[in-house]
Structure formats: C-alpha cells, structure tokens
Amino acid sequence: MGFLICACLLQLLFLCSPRVAAQSQPLSPARILDAMLQDYAYRAFVRPRTGIVYNATLPGNLAGIAVSALRLRSGSLRRKGFAEYFEFGIPTGVIVQPYVERVVLVYHNLRNWSDYYYPLPGYTYLSPVLGLLVYDAANLSAVGLEELSIVASGSPISVSFSNVRAVPPGGPAPRCVWFDLDGVPQFQDLEATNVCSTYRRGHFSIVVNSSEIAPAPAPSGTVVPPIPTAGGRAKGSSKTWKIAVSVVGAAIALGLLASLMLCLVRYKRDKKLEVMERNAEVGETLRMAQVGRTQAPVALGTRTQPVIENEYAA
Template sequence: MGLLGSLAMLLTFLWILWSPGLRAQLSGASSDRARSLDALLQDYAYKAFVRPRTGIPYEGRPPSNLTGITITVMRLRSGSLRKRGVANYKEFVIPTGVVVRPYVERLALVYQNMGNWSTVYYPLPGYNYLAPVVGLLGYNASNLSATNLPDLDVRASEQPISIRFSEVKLVGGSSTARCVTFDLQGMTKFSNVSSGNVCSTVEQGHFAIVIESPAPSPAPVLPPTPTAPSKKGGKNEKKVLIIAGSVIGGLVVLILLALLILWIRRFKHRKKMRRMERAAEVGESLQLASVGNIRAPVAMGTRTQPMLETEYVP
C-alpha cells in the first residue's frame, strides 16, 4: 500500500503541475507582451537603415496591425554619446556621461511612441494617461540586419536623462500629475513632474505622465498578436517547446515504468514467501532435542540399523 500511495501522490503532483490554469500563469509570466513588442519594433526600426549615417534619425514603419505606434531609430558611436550626448531626440534630452554596457563601438537608439496603444501594452489600474507612453531602448548596431537583439544597458552616470512631453492633456480636479516609469524588469516607479511637463530618468525604459482616476478605469482590450517580419523565431520557439515536452514526457514515463517494475518485483517476492509459508505449514514436523542449552530439530531414526563389518558373517 505504501508503494501504491507514493505512486498516486506522484500522479497527483504531475496533474497539478501541468494543469491548464498553472500553465497559463507560467506562460504569461515568461512571455511578456511589452517585451515581445520591443523586440518586434526593433526589427522594424532597423529596416529604416537603408544608407544610414551616424547621428541622423530615421523614421521606421511598424506593422500594419499596430497603426498609431511611431518608431524612430538613430545610430551613434558609444564614445560620442558619452562625450557629447544628444540635445534633442524626440522627447528625450540625453546629457553627457551616458554609459553603455556591455560596451559596443556603435549602438542604435530606438524611440517608441505608443500612442493609443499605451493603455493596452502598459495598463495602469487607478490612473489615466495624460501623455502617451514613450520609450527609448539601446541595441547593438554592428549588424543592422540582425533581429531579436538583446537590449543594452544605457544608463546616465552624471546627469539624468530628461523627457519633455509636448502632448499633455489638461484635466481638472485636485489630483496631481505624476511621472511613471516602466523599466525593463517589469517594475513600475512613480516620481514628480518637473516644470514644463518634464520627467527624469537615469536608465532606459518607457515613460509617461499619469493622474489618479476617480473611478476604476475599464479593463484594456487585449492587443492583436504582433506579426513578426519572419517566422524563424516562431518556428524555433515551437521546436524548443516540442523538445522540452518530449524530454519531460520521457522522464515521466521512465519514472512510472521504474515504479511499476519495482512494484511487480515486490509483488512476486511476497507471493513466493506466502507459497513457502504454506508449504512449511503442511510439511512433516521435526522432533526437537536438547543440545546443551539449545533445543534444535532432529531427524527421526532410520528404519534400517547400521551394521559393522566385523559383525558380518558370510
């Protein structure tokens, strides 16, 4: 019964682990929509580099199903960015002293304006947006045809980066407007708005100006799945999922098979022991004799008495 109980517990654990609700929760945590959109917009922004020149912004064209989002890309030298900064790059004013890690000789700064998609990809319950979400992300620009690039760590080491919002809604009420920052780790940070609708940051990410809403804001509509420029990444993800599922399924089958073999061996052993016990119970009982302080079974006397050779007379 102990072995059967362990087997039942194992099956219950596996069922809970792979239940639909938990799978959906894990999938939502590992594949964030906003980060997937960043990778997609980087791919489309790099398509604007036809004959790129350093320090010149180029307007990109996002997918047709994401109309309302604007993207711009500009290639810079890391050393020039640190020494000179960028005076005006859309809403961003980048001062001197900006450090890029890991170090690359050339980087591309991808600007995003989420427009009417701000509440979809960056929902903020309890707040209303006074300005659309804008983003600034740095990528390696050594290969302008690369896709799915990891973002660099662009950080101000001397003065903060300023974001001057020009499109800010005017609302009445006693609530105070605040800056909100969405960093690349999924954390949300609030800070005060400076004069002239200016927010500050020391790292890259996404930024906006918000105000507390008097009533709960409606739930955002789920966005359509972005169409990637190529299906290579999706195929690779499917292959990884298939391989991972096969490995996990194989391990589960091996565990169950090992437990089944162990249970069969124990069952045969117990059956053999019971058969030997029954045979011992119906067999002939032996007489006991005292040998010193110990009583031991002895065989009964033989029917034919032994005869010495000297007693034999022909």
C-alpha cells in the same frame, strides 16, 4: 549507486520543469508591440549611418504610433551622449549592459494607443506614452531581439514632454510614471514642468490621479497586432530560438522522466535479486560429489522414506 543516480535525475527534472513552464508563458500585448516596432525600426536602415535618426514606416493597423531608430557606438554614447533624441535628452556616462560595440536606440510614441497597451486604472494620461529601448546593432536584419539594459552612471536621462494636457484647478498634482519591460509601473515626482528623469530604458508618461479629467479617445479597432513574422529576415530571430529551446527543454524533461522510471524499475529489481542471493547464502549447504570430471552439488538423503501405496496394505 542506483539510488544516487535516481536522485540526481529527479533533481534535474525539477530544475528543468520551471524553466520550460516559464518560457511557455504568453507575451503581453505591450511586449508583442515592442517586438513589432523593433522589426519596423530596423527596416528603416536602408542606408544605415551612425548618428542619423531614421523614421520607420508602420502598417495601417498601427496608425498613430511613431517609431524611429538611431544607431550609435557604445563608446560614443558613453563619452558624448545624445542631446536631443526627440523628447529624450541622453547625457554622458550612459553604460550599455551587456556591452556590445554598436547599439540601436528605438524611440516609441504611442499617442492614442497609450491607454490600450499600458492601462493604468485610477489614473489619466496627460501625455502619450514614450518609449526608449536599446538593441544590439550587430545584425540590422534581425527580428525579435532581446532588449539591452542601459544605466546612466552620472546625470539621469531627461524626458521633456510636449503637448501635456492641463490639470483642472484644484486637481491633484501630475506625476511621472515609468513602465519596465514587464509593464510594472513606478511613480515619481516631476523634475520640472513637464519633465521626468530616468536612469534606465523603458516607457514613460505623465499621469494624474483624477476622475475629473476626461480620458483620451480610444483608438478604433483595438485589435492586438500579431507577433511579427520573420519571413526572409529570419536571421538572428530570438523568438524562434525561444520556441526551439522550449521544445528541446520539454523533450529533455520527458527524457529525464523516462530515465527516472527506468532507474526505479532497475533499482527495485536489483534489490529483489540482492535479497534472493542473501537468502541463498544463509540456506542449507549442499554436499559436493564427483560427477565425471566435474564437481557438482548433490542433495543429502531424503528425510522421509517413500512408501508404495497399496490398497491391500494394512
């Protein structure tokens, strides 16, 4: 029984350890930026109204980036879509996963920060990186929210880029690039001139695999902005919740390890006692004798008679 308990504790320890390690992995600069822009986008909802685009105000260290927020009902988004949300054309049939009553569509235009947050070796950006992320609109004071997924069940979402740099004559054909939340790029052909399509949320741009095109000028002071602090807007902060879960997970793992060590010590002690009891059962049986009112074991006669030592004995 003790061995089974030890085995269960050991299995729980192995299951908990990878999760704690995964939660402790550092965030990439792009994910830190997403969290900051979500915070500033929600701050733009001074008097929130459904279906109205609100432009966010960013600090000086993010100069050049444009962020906007649009709140919609999930049912309205699926039935009606949203024809022109800057460069994004959202058709009907877009489904939010997991389902929430209202969503906020946060728009990003990274402009001259595109190369820094989404480096793509061997490629040159012909247009800025544009982002479309979706969040739950239940609490417009929340920061550090997890992104929701959207799936275009019918026609794809179109991305019509403007001010696209021209490719030199004879150069390679430009292509669309899509970055998921982990920053992994996927390439596809353009749907039309300067138009890309997607069925999911993420970041998008047009690139060309050519060293002949001069790269866009890098922004001054490429300093990664810090993770946004909640301050007085700490309600629903999932980043704080993740840290707390990591600490609790580490404490649970240490507790399981201590319980496992205690279990092993007890198991060895019980096995030792079991061996001693088994040896006692197969040993010599003592004769019982009446001592007062109780029965008590007494040893049999000694095997060797005692001899008094005497220096005069022969």
